[in-house]
Amino acid sequence: MLTADIGSTYTKLTAIDSIRKKIIATSSAFTTIETDVMEGFSSAYGQLKKIAANFEYDQLLCCSSAGGGLKMVALGLVPELTSKAAKLAAASAGAKVVKTYAFEISQSEQNEIFEIDPDLVLLCGGTDGGNKEVILSNARRLTQIQRSFTIIAAGNKSASFELEKIFSESGKAFVITENVMPEFNKLNIEPARQKIRELFISRIIEAKGLSRIQELCKTAIIPTPLAVLDGCELLSKGTKSISGIGDLMAIDLGGATTDIYSIAKGKPTRTNVTVRGLPEPASKRTVEGDLGMRYSLSPLVNGLELNDLSDELGVERAILADWIDACIQNPALLPPPGSIEQKVEEFLARNAVRIATERHCGSYQSVYTPFGQMFTLTGKDLSAVPFVIGIGGAIINSHRPHYILEGVKPLVNDFEYAKPENPHFLIDKKYIFASMGLISSVDADLAITLLKQEIINS
Amino acid sequence: MGERTIVTGVIGADVHAVGNKILAFALREAGFKVVNLGVMVSQEEYIEAAIETNADVILVSSLYGHGEIDCHGLRQKCDEAGLKEIPLLAGGNLVVGKQNFEDVEKRFLAMGFTRVYPPGTTVETCIEDLKELFQSE
Numbered sequence: 001m002l003t004a005d006i007g008s009t010y011t012k013l014t015a016i017d018s019i020r021k022k023i024i025a026t027s028s029a030f031t032t033i034e035t036d037v038m039e040g041f042s043s044a045y046g047q048l049k050k051i052a053a054n055f056e057y058d059q060l061l062c063c064s065s066a067g068g069g070l071k072m073v074a075l076g077l078v079p080e081l082t083s084k085a086a087k088l089a090a091a092s093a094g095a096k097v098v099k100t101y102a103f104e105i106s107q108s109e110q111n112e113i114f115e116i117d118p119d120l121v122l123l124c125g126g127t128d129g130g131n132k133e134v135i136l137s138n139a140r141r142l143t144q145i146q147r148s149f150t151i152i153a154a155g156n157k158s159a160s161f162e163l164e165k166i167f168s169e170s171g172k173a174f175v176i177t178e179n180v181m182p183e184f185n186k187l188n189i190e191p192a193r194q195k196i197r198e199l200f201i202s203r204i205i206e207a208k209g210l211s212r213i214q215e216l217c218k219t220a221i222i223p224t225p226l227a228v229l230d231g232c233e234l235l236s237k238g239t240k241s242i243s244g245i246g247d248l249m250a251i252d253l254g255g256a257t258t259d260i261y262s263i264a265k266g267k268p269t270r271t272n273v274t275v276r277g278l279p280e281p282a283s284k285r286t287v288e289g290d291l292g293m294r295y296s297l298s299p300l301v302n303g304l305e306l307n308d309l310s311d312e313l314g315v316e317r318a319i320l321a322d323w324i325d326a327c328i329q330n331p332a333l334l335p336p337p338g339s340i341e342q343k344v345e346e347f348l349a350r351n352a353v354r355i356a357t358e359r360h361c362g363s364y365q366s367v368y369t370p371f372g373q374m375f376t377l378t379g380k381d382l383s384a385v386p387f388v389i390g391i392g393g394a395i396i397n398s399h400r401p402h403y404i405l406e407g408v409k410p411l412v413n414d415f416e417y418a419k420p421e422n423p424h425f426l427i428d429k430k431y432i433f434a435s436m437g438l439i440s441s442v443d444a445d446l447a448i449t450l451l452k453q454e455i456i457n458s
Numbered sequence: 459m460g461e462r463t464i465v466t467g468v469i470g471a472d473v474h475a476v477g478n479k480i481l482a483f484a485l486r487e488a489g490f491k492v493v494n495l496g497v498m499v500s501q502e503e504y505i506e507a508a509i510e511t512n513a514d515v516i517l518v519s520s521l522y523g524h525g526e527i528d529c530h531g532l533r534q535k536c537d538e539a540g541l542k543e544i545p546l547l548a549g550g551n552l553v554v555g556k557q558n559f560e561d562v563e564k565r566f567l568a569m570g571f572t573r574v575y576p577p578g579t580t581v582e583t584c585i586e587d588l589k590e591l592f593q594s595e
Binding site: 077078080081082125126127129130131132181183184185274276367368369370371374376 | 461463471472473491493496497498503506507509510511512522523524
């Protein structure tokens with residue numbers, strides 16, 4: 001078997017012997033989306049052949065984040081309710097959720113969506129039988145945006161007739177599906193997720209120049225983050241014959257985004273707790289477009305205090321600033337081994353992990369009541385999660401991946417965030433998570449065997 | 459008159475859960491659509507739920523005596539959030555001590571509440587009032 005992960009900059013291949021249950025080789029090559037995806041694929045395949053000359057494959061499976069991935073924006077009504085549900089649905093379908101909007105969008109937000117030029121737009125708002133005005137108004141505004149995105153409407157079902165009319169008259173491509181929040185605080189993201197997946201296959205693959213590679217695959221190309229999520233779910237839950245490892249969290253730190261995956265119910269671990277807010281899915285993915293080690297380095301650094309950084313690291317501010325500027329100007333730059341820059345790099349990576357984890361996991365708030373101190377939990381309590389897996393170039397290629405992953409742990413005196421307190425760190429050294437996620441759809445036993453071999457036992 | 463939606467819950471740091479469940483059950487039995495937020499509900503949560511579900515009324519319970527402080531400003535926040543003229547009802551043990559209920563009611567009405575109920579009010583009274591409120595619209 002052969003799996004291909006076609007990224008924005010690299011195409012990564014993994015060759016698998018499905019009978020002897022072994023990973024034969026991995027290779028990667030530069031992808032040029034402008035010319036032809038096939039070039040990157042052929043060149044990576046050529047490299048693979050150098051390592052394993054006799055390798056032939058019967059089946060090719062493919063995922064892609066080419067062309068910036070599946071770019072989406074999500075619209076909802078109340079930020080903590082349908083907007084959040086929309087964001088969760090899009091992220092768990094493997095999309096890069098560039099921005100989430102709430103209430104009726106403004107003129108400047110409308111312009112912003114034009115600038116973002118998303119592939120898909122997820123439009124939500126209102127429980128079934130609830131508020132209709134906002135979703136209808138936002139639908140009209142979306143039709144005024146002269147871009148070629150497809151709209152997925154997953155809001156108040158009572159608005160569906162009018163939505164259909166608005167979209168049909170405007171000529172915009174659209175699908176209408178079940179509400180992401182049919183009742184108050186009841187999440188129903190699966191139908192919207194399914195539609196995103198279908199649209200990725202029917203529209204995006206062609207738009208991103210992936211049609212030719214799709215012809216070589218028997219199964220549909222899926223977004224890479226979705227493959228990673230599938231891989232995480234498999235390793236956590238296991239198959240009928242092979243047990244999983246239970247709750248886990250995975251962190252994919254890249255150049256442009258930081259993705260966090262958690263497979264855990266996230267029930268409260270403390271006593272005297274009332275759970276508040278929207279219940280979150282056991283398999284959750286969040287993607288932070290403003291936290292990354294290269295393309296998104298400037299927003300990451302903006303969120304940190306340079307002076308504090310230089311104090312904490314004992315590095316002069318000027319050196320720090322120079323390195324950051326250099327990285328922003330040349331994303332291909334890598335720090336020399338053993339240098340101060342390498343330390344800076346690791347430190348920034350650790351902070352990206354810290355912030356992304358704080359946004360992903362739940363938080364506790366202390367409330368003083370006549371009955372004594374109580375807590376409320378909003379989101380998932382991940383403090384007892386036993387495994388945290390590092391994936392993504394900035395972690396697996398680092399000399400101190402564990403140091404970077406320490407960012408998931410709560411800081412001293414931090415009682416707010418329900419972050420993993422004492423996890424085992426595992427590293428996806430060969431970057432096989434997406435590949436195993438792909439294989440899970442055709443041979444789940446094989447995929448989990450290989451995951452355990454490469455990630456737990458190595 | 460279509461199905462009416464009621465947002466209810468126990469406000470503030472109050473964890474009295476039993477009455478809340480009975481009230482929600484009785485309101486459902488009476489034919490209303492009930493969005494029950496449970497205990498320890500903040501003002502913002504009532505408002506967010508009411509916006510999203512297009513609710514017809516917000517029914518606030520408070521059993522621990524701090525209701526007056528907790529309810530302060532709810533009407534203003536509703537106005538701010540676009541929930542203009544939504545009826546606000548409050549009941550339970552709204553204040554501490556044996557205060558004259560007429561004074562308490564006056565203070566709550568001045569805060570913008572539509573109806574205020576003394577301790578010991580039956581669910582039936584509340585249901586009758588709700589029906590009357592909806593009919594008069």
